[in-house]
Amino acid sequence: MIKLLTLLLVLFPALASAEIRVFTCEPEWAAVAEELGGDLVDAYAATTPFQDPHYIQARPSLIAKVRQADLVVCSGAQLEIGWLPALLQKANNRSIMPGTRGYLEASALVLRLDATANVDRAQGDIHPLGNPHIQTDPRNILAVARGMASRLAEIDSVNSKSYEDNLELFINNWAAAIERWESRAESLRGLRIITHHKSWVYLERWLNLEEVANLEAIPGLPPTATHLSRLTGRFSDGGADVIIRSPYQDAKASEWLSERTGIPEIVLPLTVGGTEGAENLYSWFDDIIERLLEATEGA
DSSP states (O other), X not given: OHHHHHHHHHHHHHHHHSOEEEEESSHHHHHHHHHHHGGGEEEEESSOTTSOTXXXXXXXXXXXXXXXXSEEEEOOTTTTTTTHHXXXXXXXXXXXXXXXXXXEEGGGGSOOSSOOSOOOGGGOSOOTTOOOOGGGSHHHHHHHHHHHHHHHXXXXXXXXXXXXXXXXXXXXXXXXXXHHHHHHTGGGTTOEEEESSSOOHHHHHHHTOEEEEESOSSTTSOOOHHHHHHHHHHXXXXXXXXXXXXXXXXXXXXXXXXXXXOOOEEEXXXXXXXXXXXXXXXXXXHHHHHHHHHHTTTO
């Protein structure tokens, strides 16, 4: 009996200290996992802030990561449909397949916007299940954090209390941050924005911004000269306050339109690390709001 107890004392610390390997499709979910798990998790993001998450390759290094993962967290709503199914199939890790506790689709935890039943590929990059860029509303981040904490506690029951405590701390801190952001962004209500791609619909709903146009005539396809010329005529005498693009989107179209209309153009980080100021989850939203305020000073 003494030998058995000694063995358990040796084994359990090792088991308790084993990191839960969390594979995420986007950096924001890796950041949430780190908030909830701390030293208990090893979080990895398949994409960088400077990559379009619609289009990446299921390269061998990613296959190896998925094969070893305990939990996979992706935005879903078909954002990663071009590469994630192949990645999961090649990794052949049954514990993280859709429908298992090891697979979490973030967008399934929130109210999706822009869902449509009638989809024609001629319409471009249309998501019938709704817009997948849910992370631009911090209230959605909170919903995903709750779901992720539950999965972590289920997978790593030995440390379930730690995940519950970390979630409670995150909820309190994040709720206070949301209140601060909303107060800071009060003057942005009604701001008229032109976006490169429809990446910001959740931010628009949260801050009451008005999207008046997109640089892409067809979602997912590069802006055309004809479409940009139409936008120039439409907005040369006003009607928009700022042009927004993400770090991975080509600057030529937004700069071209800005030069001809006088509408300021800015880069907003679509995820953690997208700009120098967006170092973590909290500074990410700080940076989004400050960039919008700076661009519209005197407008």
